[in-house]
Amino acid sequence: MTYKDNEHPEWTDRLSDFLDGGLDPETHAAFEAHLGECGSCRGVLEGLDEVRRRAAALGPIEPTRDLWAGIAATIRAPAAGAAEGATVIALPTAERARPDIGSRRSHRVSLSSMQLVAASLVLVVGSSLATLTLRSQSPTSTPPVAATGSEGVIMPAGTAAPPPADLALELSSLEQALAEARGVLDPNTVRILERNLSVIEQAIEDSHRALMQDPENAFLAEHLDRVYHRKLEYLREAARVVESAD
Amino acid sequence: MGQRVPEHFEQSDVRRAAEGDHAAFERLYREHVGRIHALCTRMVGSDVADDLTQEVFIRAWRKLDGFKGQSKFGTWLHRLAVNHVLSRRETIRRRESKQAFGEGILSRVVAPPRRSSGHALDLDRAVRRLPERARDVFVLFDVEGYSHDEIAEALGVSVGTSKSQLHRARMLMREQLD
Numbered sequence: 085m086t087y088k089d090n091e092h093p094e095w096t097d098r099l100s101d102f103l104d105g106g107l108d109p110e111t112h113a114a115f116e117a118h119l120g121e122c123g124s125c126r127g128v129l130e131g132l133d134e135v136r137r138r139a140a141a142l143g144p145i146e147p148t149r150d151l152w153a154g155i156a157a158t159i160r161a162p163a164a165g166a167a168e169g170a171t172v173i174a175l176p177t178a179e180r181a182r183p184d185i186g187s188r189r190s191h192r193v194s195l196s197s198m199q200l201v202a203a204s205l206v207l208v209v210g211s212s213l214a215t216l217t218l219r220s221q222s223p224t225s226t227p228p229v230a231a232t233g234s235e236g237v238i239m240p241a242g243t244a245a246p247p248p249a250d251l252a253l254e255l256s257s258l259e260q261a262l263a264e265a266r267g268v269l270d271p272n273t274v275r276i277l278e279r280n281l282s283v284i285e286q287a288i289e290d291s292h293r294a295l296m297q298d299p300e301n302a303f304l305a306e307h308l309d310r311v312y313h314r315k316l317e318y319l320r321e322a323a324r325v326v327e328s329a330d
Numbered sequence: 331m332g333q334r335v336p337e338h339f340e341q342s343d344v345r346r347a348a349e350g351d352h353a354a355f356e357r358l359y360r361e362h363v364g365r366i367h368a369l370c371t372r373m374v375g376s377d378v379a380d381d382l383t384q385e386v387f388i389r390a391w392r393k394l395d396g397f398k399g400q401s402k403f404g405t406w407l408h409r410l411a412v413n414h415v416l417s418r419r420e421t422i423r424r425r426e427s428k429q430a431f432g433e434g435i436l437s438r439v440v441a442p443p444r445r446s447s448g449h450a451l452d453l454d455r456a457v458r459r460l461p462e463r464a465r466d467v468f469v470l471f472d473v474e475g476y477s478h479d480e481i482a483e484a485l486g487v488s489v490g491t492s493k494s495q496l497h498r499a500r501m502l503m504r505e506q507l508d
Contacts, residue, residue, distance in 0.1 A: 144364025
């Protein structure tokens, strides 16, 4: 490759090696001898050294906005887990999702598995909505951290992040279908569903809150979208479990 | 970036962060964000540097339990950042090509200058104009202090290629800054 002011490419092409001490002693000495008599190559060498020194002096570049909020929203265990599927427990199989009919029939005789799953979903979604409603109606400022569900499970306090338009209909349909079959479920399944949906709701809330603070952040927007997809997958999985149990 | 954190405090924060302490990880973030953001800015561009910086720290958080303390945390984090930037660049390139006549170019044109100014700004602008491979080697060798062996391994090229790209970058920089 040729460069401007490059009169002796056989020498200048190795000037960086010379500068960085990458030549063997014999070649290095030959370079020194040539530089002693060639002003052109000396000029190139000085230019390269100037570039090198200025580059080494370049410092950090602080972001013009605080990026921590977006990072924090993602690394908080529930959010990170929901996004990556790391902390969401697998749903029980259809067989295991069935409550112990023998011991509960006297109290819950007419409820299908669909209804049982719906109960836990309603519990989670309903609690979040109730929390939201109460918070929005309350004249006093309640810390927006968490509310306790009726089963003693900690429920996330939602921030009413609207789902993406392409998911909204299916999410709503799944939630509604499950809610219509309201009932009870095996306690272990209830616990798993509650925990998983709580994790996902918390992830949605955290991501949405971070996005509200930084609306132009494409990473946060993508993250929120991913968490909504995760919620949809989970509701679909719950519905499949119920269908196969019926 | 403020005063540097003493090393033993940083080691303690790394240990705490690996155990799930968000506050400790935030201190590590505050200490190192400037250098990671600079690397992303110089290697890929200011319009995606924020996103990449966030991704690097999230990745670091998830990999912290694999950090054995054999190098300094900053060194480990920086290497992680280099690998992440190189692996994400193809995706970014595809995204940028879709925006060739849209916001991507516009934001680059109208983006406000970052904190650097004067000579530093001139130099950073000149770095951005370098061909990609030459820019990678220049940033990693002359700005960040990596060796040719390390650069060759990271970029998947020979040491000779790394050296020739560095020389090419310096010559082009010299011409730009004349």
